[in-house]
Amino acid sequence: MQRRRRGVDVGLILLLSQVFQVGLENIPPVTLGTLALNVFLFLKPLKPLLKVCISVDQGYYQKDWQRLLLAPVHHADDWHLYFNMVSLLWKGIKLERKLGSVLFGYIIAVFSVLIGIVYMVLEFALAGLLNDSSYKMNCAVGFSGVLFALKVLNNHYHPGGTSNIMGIRVSSRYACWLELVAIHLCSPGTSFAGHLAGILVGLMYTLGPLKMLMKAIAGDFPYFNDSARQRDYYSGYSRHPSYPYNTPGDYDTYTGGLTEEEQFERALRNSLHDRGRNFIALDILSYCLS
Template sequence: MERRQRGVSAGLLLLLYQISQVGLQNIPCVTLGVLVLNIFLFLNPVRPLSEVCLSVNEAVHRKNWQRLLLAPFHHADDWHLYYNMISMLWKGIMLERKLKSIWFAYIIAVFSVLIGVVYMVLELLLVVILDDPSYEMNCGVGFSGVLFALKVLNNHYNPGRVSSVFGLPISSKYACWVELVAIHLISPGTSFAGHLAGILVGLMYTMGPLKKIMQACAGI
């Protein structure tokens, strides 16, 4: 897996333009920090994508656990970065103002790692159910799993809204599921398991025990 484009490119320039239109002063600090980190690592990757992407084979069998930390913050190309960061921009502004910066930063940190763990569990289940060991080799990068989890949180804190999924009005309650299927059908190369992992972690927070566990760990 290698980055298809390097340096300043159309997607990156458009992303910077969109950020400038919103105004740095209007972007909460944690959201801005996530944007800056992802842009910085796109321009200055820690390692080649083949050495940071997350898979069962690399993380479990070869014990390269650092990929849990690196994979979410690296992107395959400028448009991958653009779409993820535009989504992060708007979700971050809404959620950080709602949850406050320290807790939102905590959520981003926990979700980034936990989604990777759930992703590998899903891939292992596919290996067992389909009897196909190739799923252990699926190697993913990008922030989209975290964004699906944040979408679940955003819909939870803003119930009753209608979201537009590829131009179709969908109840926010079901929007993440429709988007999960639609993205996979339109772009089969995307990580279905990675996106599903994000939704599951989001539900673990809004409907399951994850929020209480995080609060207990934080001493709240």
């Protein structure tokens, strides 16, 4: 797996443009820091992609556990980075304001590692069920698994509403499942197990067991209660009355007026029109639109 370089990184330029449209002062600190880390490691990767991607063979058998940390924050190319980070902007602004920066950062850190573990379990299970050892060699890279998990959290903390996925209207609660299937069918080279791992980790948190475990590990960590989150919310960026991103509609300011579903459909149409763009970028697409 080698990073695809095509001269000018148009996806990176578009990403930076949208970040500045939102305004650095309007992006919560953990979201901004996570985005900056991904961009920095895209420009200055710690290792080649083959040395950071996570697989059963490299992670479990070869005991290269550092890949659990490196795989989520490295991307195959500029479009892969672009789609992931735009999705992170949307989810990060909503969730970090809801949960507080400390808890949101804790969630990002735990999810990034745990999704890699669940991904290896899924690939190992598929290898056994289908009697195909190639699943153990499948190597995944990118932030999309975390984004699928964050989508589950976003739908949990902001319930209601519907999403339009490729013309199909579905409750936002179930949108991630339809997106999981749609992305795999339209872009078969993407990591189905990686995206599924993200959904499963998100459900493990929202349904209780993972959240309880994280709370137990954190001990007296105060940010699991609403009053602490409220203090965190008013202690920083969100205290400013001019903060413009208080409603989902304000997302239009950095998506060119497109809804998340429209971005999803446009990206899939582009993929079908030009299979040369069927690189792992669509692997992470707006996964997680909404």
